Amino acid sequence: MIKDMNMQPNSKSYALQTDRYEFTMLDALVQAGRAEKRSVFEVFSRDLPNGRPFGVFAGINRILPKIDHFSFDDEILRFLKEEKIVSKDTLDYLSSFRFNGDVTSYQEGEIYFPNSPVVTVEATLGEALLLETLILSTINFDSAIASAAVRIVLAAKGKFVMEAGSRRVDPEAAVNAARAAYIGGAHVTSNLEAGRKWGIPTAGTASHAFTLSFPSELEAFENQSKYLSENSIFLVDTYDIETGIRNAVKASNSKLKGIRIDSGDLVAASKTARKLLDELGAPQAQIMVSGDLDEFKILDLSQAPIDAFESGHKLVTGSGAASAGFVYKLVATESHPKTEKMVPVEKKSEGKRSLGGKKIAKRKLRFDGIAIEESIFLDQSVVQNTLGNAYRDLQSQIMRSGEYDDLLTVDDARNHLIKTISEIPDEIRLRVNDEPAVPTTVYPMSPHND
Numbered sequence: 001m002i003k004d005m006n007m008q009p010n011s012k013s014y015a016l017q018t019d020r021y022e023f024t025m026l027d028a029l030v031q032a033g034r035a036e037k038r039s040v041f042e043v044f045s046r047d048l049p050n051g052r053p054f055g056v057f058a059g060i061n062r063i064l065p066k067i068d069h070f071s072f073d074d075e076i077l078r079f080l081k082e083e084k085i086v087s088k089d090t091l092d093y094l095s096s097f098r099f100n101g102d103v104t105s106y107q108e109g110e111i112y113f114p115n116s117p118v119v120t121v122e123a124t125l126g127e128a129l130l131l132e133t134l135i136l137s138t139i140n141f142d143s144a145i146a147s148a149a150v151r152i153v154l155a156a157k158g159k160f161v162m163e164a165g166s167r168r169v170d171p172e173a174a175v176n177a178a179r180a181a182y183i184g185g186a187h188v189t190s191n192l193e194a195g196r197k198w199g200i201p202t203a204g205t206a207s208h209a210f211t212l213s214f215p216s217e218l219e220a221f222e223n224q225s226k227y228l229s230e231n232s233i234f235l236v237d238t239y240d241i242e243t244g245i246r247n248a249v250k251a252s253n254s255k256l257k258g259i260r261i262d263s264g265d266l267v268a269a270s271k272t273a274r275k276l277l278d279e280l281g282a283p284q285a286q287i288m289v290s291g292d293l294d295e296f297k298i299l300d301l302s303q304a305p306i307d308a309f310e311s312g313h314k315l316v317t318g319s320g321a322a323s324a325g326f327v328y329k330l331v332a333t334e335s336h337p338k339t340e341k342m343v344p345v346e347k348k349s350e351g352k353r354s355l356g357g358k359k360i361a362k363r364k365l366r367f368d369g370i371a372i373e374e375s376i377f378l379d380q381s382v383v384q385n386t387l388g389n390a391y392r393d394l395q396s397q398i399m400r401s402g403e404y405d406d407l408l409t410v411d412d413a414r415n416h417l418i419k420t421i422s423e424i425p426d427e428i429r430l431r432v433n434d435e436p437a438v439p440t441t442v443y444p445m446s447p448h449n450d
Helices: 020-031 060-068 074-082 088-095 125-130 132-156 171-183 192-198 208-212 217-228 241-251 266-279 295-301 380-386 410-423
Strands: 038-045 102-106 119-124 160-163 233-235 258-261 286-290 308-311 326-336 341-344 360-365 371-377 391-393 395-400 440-443
Touching: 020 088, 020 125, 038 125, 038 132, 060 102, 060 132, 060 395, 074 088, 119 125, 119 132, 125 132, 132 160, 132 171, 132 295, 132 308, 132 326, 132 410, 160 171, 171 192, 171 410, 208 217, 208 233, 217 241, 233 241, 241 258, 241 266, 258 266, 266 286, 266 295, 295 308
Parallel strands: 160 308, 233 258, 258 286, 286 308, 371 440
Antiparallel strands: 038 119, 038 326, 102 119, 102 395, 326 341, 360 371, 360 391
16 A cells, blocks of 8 residues: 655654664564663764864753653554554553663763764663664764864864855755854854854855846845945846946945855855955955865965855765764673673674773863873763873763753853864865874773783
């Protein structure tokens, strides 16, 4: 039977935003009597995309409210039953499902390096397993965009950066991309829903369609000045850039806030524009450029007389890395309920090996605040007894027994990145095709604590 694809589900749960095999694995665990065993899962990346020196962690604060709504109503249970995805025993298990575990995480806006546990989930095996896809899909996307944004902002060297990629991705993804880009340092977004939902500053100019809808460019600019303010930004490359600048200055009585150039040789065009604007009595007018700008194009433009960059397609698709590459791996399980001892487990596949055991992540800093090591400890006693002030904590518990406190804001995350980016030397921040900025070192268990 072919189902009507226009029918939208009524459930507000996030429980089916996952892969089928999460449920088939759960079904086997329930029937084997192992779904209630305690477990520890960790999220980490094996490497950094494109040989970048660091990544930016984002997305965890979007996940926590979704965990609250990770439940199974009659509609979802009916679907799982009709599709024969799980057995009756598992349907009974899911009917009262609620995540009651603990989550420890990096703060949003934290920089990260390979093999460091950015998220740790401690819960029953069944609970933790079901969250895998939700967690990975969210932080892989958000961290990819935040990492791209910070590179674009660094390349702009203090100049204004606007995120404007909403038309290049799915509408919901566009809102989340705007949020991640703001955490990464973008000054504003064009996306109004991101402004409403997250309190991110919004901005916009005008399109070629607006200009083309009038008999002449001058008439279009006169109407823009009349109804959208003389102090606005005029798109001047619909026909001829120099003529467009003259029309914008004339229509705005030289009061224009700026111009935008979206095509051609942006270096040459910006130099011509700056000279002409000054000659026409509009020295205050700023120059914004756009057109598939990534960090490399912006770096090439950074010395030109350009005041602002609009990045769309490249930014919201990760600037060459659409996913951060995080994985979610089981690292410890309960040996026996009566002993309460957790046994490390690890994957040994070639090229995809994981390290067993719950880990504690800290960053070792030089006397001047520069990071020199991502330090991963398997022994709590070593952390408590031997570490000095050279180490900075990276993890904090953000969910206890399925409950979380008030979430930090996007401005908190943005400010945290501004602070932590100082741990990476200026000269290597935009590096590619090389090693991470610092090594990740794992400190094993003390032989006395085996």
